[in-house]
Each structure stands twice: as structure tokens, then as C-alpha cells.
Amino acid sequence: MYAVIETGGKQYKVAIGDKLKVEKLAVAEGDSVSLGRVLMIADGDKVTVGSPVLESPVIATVVSHGRAGKIKVFKMKRRKNYRRTQGHRQSFTEIEITGIGGAGGAGLSRASTSEKKTTAVKTAAENTKTAGNKTTTGDNMGDDLTRIKGIGSVIEKKLLAMKITTFKQIAEFDQAKIDQINEQLSLKGRIEREKWVQQANKLAI
Known part of the structure; x- marks a missing residue:
């Protein structure tokens, strides 16, 4: 599971346990901070993209504050006898990612993430035993059309809206239906x- 966040005008791909240096945050060392500008969260095959951001936060703990190495900024103008040299050290905050927001916006700890994966595997196994390749759509049972290469979740929803819910229906398409x-x-x-x-x-089959 990972997320793409934006902080300090920069974007970062983060996962639980990652440590990274970001633009300085006004948070004391050891405190938790919610990085609210979450652009995307990916949990296995499930990818949620914000428009432009998600409500689910990414939680991090501030490890330390510091300043990067000095760089020199040199300016000059030809034939003007103008020379300027200036040093700069950029401030940063080192953080550790401790949680990635769930559906309700609550942070997910490492333990809860593991539990979630275990539960998801068990649920998927149970669904496979009981429903095979079937999926529930409204009050009807239909096939999982996304098993056909080229049909994603967006196209599947459009096909379901057209009352096309099974592999058999697609297998019976004639040229007129395909054109339509x-x-x-x-x-x-x-x-x-x-x-x-x-x-x-x-x-x-």
C-alpha cells in the first residue's frame, strides 16, 4: 500500500515506514502531523485518485528538523563590474510515515494494515468459493466483465447501464451490436x- 502526497510544493510517493525529508514543517519533533494533500492511494489492485485531492490523510511523525549543506549562489553582469556571492542552507523536516488514511480518514497503523490484508484475502477466498466468477450488480447476478482484457471498471459500469451483464451476452454480439x-x-x-x-x-464456458 502506498500513497502520493504533496507538501512544500513537491510530490512524494510514500509507504508506511518510509522516512523522507520534506520542506520545513512547523511541528515539534516527536509530534504527529497529518499530510492532508493526498493525490492518490493504492492498495493492491485498488487505486483511488483524488480530484484533485482525497479526504483520507497520510499520518507522519516528525523525526527531526535540520538544514541541508551550503550551496553558493553567484550572480554577475558582463562589463558592469557586478559580482555577488551568497550562501544558502535549505531547512528541512525529516518525517516517518506511520499511517495511510482509510475510508473514514483514520490513519492505518502497520498492524491494522496487515489485518486489513489478511481480512481481504479471506473475504476474496470466500467470495471465490461461493460466487465463482460472478459479481452482484443491483438485484441481479452478473459476470465480472473486467476479466475480459480491455474492459476496465469505467467501461464495465457503462456496459452494466446498457443491461450487458454476462459473458454470454458479449459472446453473442453480432456486427450490428458491436457497431452500436x-x-x-x-x-x-x-x-x-x-x-x-x-x-x-x-x-x-
Whole structure:
């Protein structure tokens, strides 16, 4: 599990336990800080992207404050006898990521993250035993259309809205139906190019 955050005008990819140096934060050493500008959270195959940011925070503990090594800033103007040399040391705050926000915005500790993964594995195994390759859509049972290469969650929702819920329905597409769906969903020939019908035939068995 990891997240992409923004702080100090810079973006960072972080996971629980990571240590990184960011632009100085007005937080005392040892205190926790919520990095609220979370652009994306990825938990296995589940990726949540903000628009532009997510409400779920990333929690970090301030390890220390410090200043980076000195750099020299030199300015000059030709034929003007102008020379200026200036030194600079950039301040920073070292933080350790301790939690990545869940659905309710609460931080997830390392232990709770592990528990969540274990629960997810158990739930997935139970669902596989009871439902096979089926997924519930509204009050009906339909196939998991995302098993067809080229159909993601967005296209699946559009197909479900068109009452296309099973592999068998896709396997029975004729050219007129393919042209109709290509036009309605602006797929630009993806159905034939990615061989949805052939894939659905195999999955429907």
C-alpha cells in the first residue's frame, strides 16, 4: 500500500515506514502531523485518485528538523563590474510515515494494515468459493466483465447501464451490436481489436 502526497510544493510517493525529508514543517519533533494533500492511494489492485485531492490523510511523525549543506549562489553582469556571492542552507523536516488514511480518514497503523490484508484475502477466498466468477450488480447476478482484457471498471459500469451483464451476452454480439456499442461508448473499434467476443466465448464456458 502506498500513497502520493504533496507538501512544500513537491510530490512524494510514500509507504508506511518510509522516512523522507520534506520542506520545513512547523511541528515539534516527536509530534504527529497529518499530510492532508493526498493525490492518490493504492492498495493492491485498488487505486483511488483524488480530484484533485482525497479526504483520507497520510499520518507522519516528525523525526527531526535540520538544514541541508551550503550551496553558493553567484550572480554577475558582463562589463558592469557586478559580482555577488551568497550562501544558502535549505531547512528541512525529516518525517516517518506511520499511517495511510482509510475510508473514514483514520490513519492505518502497520498492524491494522496487515489485518486489513489478511481480512481481504479471506473475504476474496470466500467470495471465490461461493460466487465463482460472478459479481452482484443491483438485484441481479452478473459476470465480472473486467476479466475480459480491455474492459476496465469505467467501461464495465457503462456496459452494466446498457443491461450487458454476462459473458454470454458479449459472446453473442453480432456486427450490428458491436457497431452500436462502439458508437455509444466511443470505443473506436476496441471490441473487435481486443477480441471481446472471442474472450467472452472462452469465459462463458
